[in-house]
Amino acid sequence: MNREKIIWIKIDAQSYYNLLIKLNDIGVTVYDNKKNKNDILIKTSYSDYKKIKKYLVSYKTEIIGNSGFRKILDIIKKYIFFSVGVILSIILLFLVNNLIFKIEIKSPNKNVQKLVMKELEKNGIKKLTLKKKHSEIEKIVNKILNDNKNTLEWLEIKYSGLVLIVNVTEKTVKEETTNYKNCNIIASTDAKITSLNIYRGVALKEINDYVLKGDIILSGTITHNEEIKNTVCASGEIYGEVWYTVNITVPFKEVKTKYTGKNRYNFNVVINENKFPIFKSRIKNKKEEITNLYKLNDFEINLVKEKEYILDTNYLTEEEAYNKGLKLALEKIKLTLDEEEEILLKKVLKKEVNDSTIYLEIFIVTKENIGILDKVEEVPNVQSNPESVQ
Amino acid sequence: MKNLNFRDSFKSFLYDLENFITIYENHLHVFNYKKLNKLSDKEIIISLEGKKIIITGNNLKIKQMTKQELLINGTIMKVEFNYE
Numbered sequence: 001m002n003r004e005k006i007i008w009i010k011i012d013a014q015s016y017y018n019l020l021i022k023l024n025d026i027g028v029t030v031y032d033n034k035k036n037k038n039d040i041l042i043k044t045s046y047s048d049y050k051k052i053k054k055y056l057v058s059y060k061t062e063i064i065g066n067s068g069f070r071k072i073l074d075i076i077k078k079y080i081f082f083s084v085g086v087i088l089s090i091i092l093l094f095l096v097n098n099l100i101f102k103i104e105i106k107s108p109n110k111n112v113q114k115l116v117m118k119e120l121e122k123n124g125i126k127k128l129t130l131k132k133k134h135s136e137i138e139k140i141v142n143k144i145l146n147d148n149k150n151t152l153e154w155l156e157i158k159y160s161g162l163v164l165i166v167n168v169t170e171k172t173v174k175e176e177t178t179n180y181k182n183c184n185i186i187a188s189t190d191a192k193i194t195s196l197n198i199y200r201g202v203a204l205k206e207i208n209d210y211v212l213k214g215d216i217i218l219s220g221t222i223t224h225n226e227e228i229k230n231t232v233c234a235s236g237e238i239y240g241e242v243w244y245t246v247n248i249t250v251p252f253k254e255v256k257t258k259y260t261g262k263n264r265y266n267f268n269v270v271i272n273e274n275k276f277p278i279f280k281s282r283i284k285n286k287k288e289e290i291t292n293l294y295k296l297n298d299f300e301i302n303l304v305k306e307k308e309y310i311l312d313t314n315y316l317t318e319e320e321a322y323n324k325g326l327k328l329a330l331e332k333i334k335l336t337l338d339e340e341e342e343i344l345l346k347k348v349l350k351k352e353v354n355d356s357t358i359y360l361e362i363f364i365v366t367k368e369n370i371g372i373l374d375k376v377e378e379v380p381n382v383q384s385n386p387e388s389v390q
Numbered sequence: 391m392k393n394l395n396f397r398d399s400f401k402s403f404l405y406d407l408e409n410f411i412t413i414y415e416n417h418l419h420v421f422n423y424k425k426l427n428k429l430s431d432k433e434i435i436i437s438l439e440g441k442k443i444i445i446t447g448n449n450l451k452i453k454q455m456t457k458q459e460l461l462i463n464g465t466i467m468k469v470e471f472n473y474e
Contacts, residue, residue, distance in 0.1 A: 017429040020452045024426040030455040 005046040005070065006031065012039050012060040019059070026055045097294060098131050101162035112170050115151060119144045120166070131159060161295040182231035182376040185218035187211040191240030191370045201234025211240070217371055231376070238371035241344065244364045246329040250321045251357050254314045259287075262308040267293075270300035283308045318353060325360040333364050341368045409438045413469065417453070418445060420460040426452075434462060444470040 013019045016035045023030060028051055032043040052061055066074050076083050105113045123140045137157050145155055154169040193209050201218040205211055218234035267278040289305040333343060343366050350361035409422035420436055428435040434445040450464035
């Protein structure tokens with residue numbers, strides 16, 4: 001079916017009725033019409049428009065628009081530069097959001113930088129390539145760390161606008177103690193020695209001896225008849241009992257944050273670290289989870305998830321506050337301990353109950369590795385002045 | 391005479407010659423008109439085969455117009471048939 005092109009034309013005419021009669025005389029089909037002050041708009045076919053142009057020569061006619069799909073095409077044609085501009089902007093925005101323009105590896109070691117760059121390229125992360133998803137990045141990070149166990153300690157990849165930032169921590173190889181010609185093992189804190197494993201050096205202390213901080217436990221200077229025969233770097237594992245006194249005050253009133261489960265989403269624009277929320281927030285007490293949608297230099301657009309919470313006040317009994325204080329004190333000490341170190345004893349020395357708080361003084365005994373390496377500075381003429389070695 | 395009627399009816403059926411008008415509340419539809427004789431906001435005169443229709447009213451306008459059909463809208467007060 002041949003669909004005829006339907007158009008709106010503007011005819012400059014004062015008399016609507018005269019024009020309609022004339023249009024009827026020449027057999028023009030009128031689908032719709034509108035009368036304006038100085039002109040009349042007629043919806044007709046393109047062939048009838050030609051007929052009007054041919055026979056009604058005294059009228060000034062002008063096509064003002066198509067209808068249907070042709071109208072859309074007309075609009076696109078009319079705003080061609082704008083349309084192309086919008087399309088190009090969308091493409092540009094997509095590229096800006098999804099392309100990596102620069103890779104920054106934050107490590108002072110150039111070899112590490114080269115290594116990481118090579119690994120990234122091996123895993124498909126290069127300049128001017130599309131950004132990877134978070135899950136893919138995690139896999140790549142794990143793969144790089146696994147492949148370079150001996151070189152890399154920690155790796156983090158994040159995007160900052162067009163820049164891919166790689167934070168790297170190089171694995172620090174412990175200094176070979178054997179490189180030192182003379183070193184001692186000294187006490188890192190006041191303690192009572194509980195175990196002594198000597199690999200190298202001479203023990204100056206025994207098990208159950210009390211040592212003060214800085215006391216030499218293993219010496220690297222081997223003497224015979226007050227004469228230095230040899231110097232080694234002392235090595236060994238020394239564990240001792242270390243004592244702590246922890247003072248802690250626990251309030252009976254405990255305020256906990258409780259999430260209601262009501263969440264709202266908002267957007268905010270950040271310009272030079274100043275935040276401007278797009279919508280007014282209706283939640284009074286809220287915690288915000290921010291997801292960056294777009295970032296370019298100091299300009300950011302974020303999606304903000306606002307989680308509503310209420311403050312739940314709870315009053316502890318004396319026993320509960322006592323247990324809480326004890327737990328907090330032990331946790332505080334545990335933070336400083338390694339895997340092989342442990343808490344041997346805990347004892348509450350003092351307990352004071354006030355109106356609103358409970359005060360505890362807790363004595364804690366731990367088993368800790370108390371030996372630390374202390375390098376002895378070399379003196380050019382060692383034999384002439386043996387005392388100066390230590 | 392009967393034959394002639396039948397022939398005319400058949401011809402009318404084949405060539406769509408029969409004319410009719412349909413009146414709605416504010417619209418008037420004319421099918422198979424011959425000519426639009428007069429057009430104003432108060433009166434419209436349309437020629438049909440063997441007769442004329444005179445439509446009087448207020449704010450009369452031609453809404454749609456093709457070679458065969460007319461759709462008039464406005465406040466229609468009176469429709470007269472004038473047989474020639």
